Amino acid sequence: MTQAPLRRVLMVAYHFPPLAGSSGIQRTLRFVQHLPALGWQPLVLTADPRAYERTSPDLLPDVPAGTVVRRAFALDTARQLSWKGRYLDALARPDRWMSWRFDGVRQGLQLIREFKPELIWSTYPIPTAHRIGLELHRRSGLPWVADFRDPMAQDGYPADPRLWAAYKDLESRAAAAAARCVFTTPGAAREYRERYPERAERMVVIENGYDEESFARVEAAGAPVAPLIPGAVTLLHSGVVYSQERDPTQLLEALQRLKTGGAIAADNFRIRFRASAAEDLLHGLAKRLDVDDLIETLPPTPYAEALHEMRCADGLLLMQSAGCNEQIPAKSYEYLRAGRPILGLTDPAGDTAGVLRQAGLSAIHPLDQTDAIASGLLEFVSALRAGRAAAASAQAVREASRHGRSHALAALFDSLA
16 A cells, blocks of 8 residues: 655754754754654755754754755854844844845745645744744745743833833734744643734644653663762752753752751752753752852763763752743653652642643752751751652653654644645
């Protein structure tokens, strides 16, 4: 029986291998991996690697052989178009990679002429991707799916009024023109349905997830699951720390309180921050509070090694402020699959806390409350030491796989093509 030819979708994404240092790369990469088995062949339009601040070849083998990948000319305004650290604001609106738009549209139109895709898909958090998707939709007439992931223009974000206006203009145009707007959390979709009620039926949710194949390869490699720091309960925060959205101040204040009271010490407790991009912030706070001996910061590591490190940690630390209640860190799902207990420092009313509760996890405390963190952290560490701290339920882990997310995206494509 002859297999039906794959339908094609043009996927516009800034985050794509060999970019390094961002968990956001996983969403597009895993869709590209799984969609062909579901009837859709991705054509990838991304940025030239010169625009990436850091690159690594470790994820390039995960791009399926034969995938068409076009890399349009792009520069990072802050690094490549500045003079003595200064650059024109207009060259960084709606983002520092706005130069990607021009060759991106040109190459996107060329891909449309050459391969005749049935759909266009573009993905945030680089707004220029949506600028390209919108222009390709306008010129080709093809249905466009705008993968917002998270909200764009928010109260107080971006702080620059002109940048906020650029975000707001782009999201409004996307809401009007896109056949579907996709969000990774129920809260974000709900916010946009309220913001654009005339387009409410176009707002849908496809969450992030973890990649089972990546974990399977890590497990098959056979590296021992051993303590990160023998003799010390070690919590791991894997990923970026932000001064506002993931402010570590109250966490470190809680460490100071527990250290002063003798509940923890450098020889029996540590928090490891991997790839935080905030070393100065963390160590500056830690030294001021006299807890520098309780934390360590380490540079980014290849993806497979990062997954193995999660499996070796005594506990995993998740931070998200109440200002991001409609967002869920992408690594949350990898944390679930890693099979370790999770301490969630986040608003109990937010979507991140909802994911943890649905997985059967209850160690959830507000990120901005020192007292709650101190008591919750002490209880969590005690449970770890006693071997009674729970990991995510098996059902929650199964449901968080990116296979299921790819099925949802393919079904959405089927409904539009």
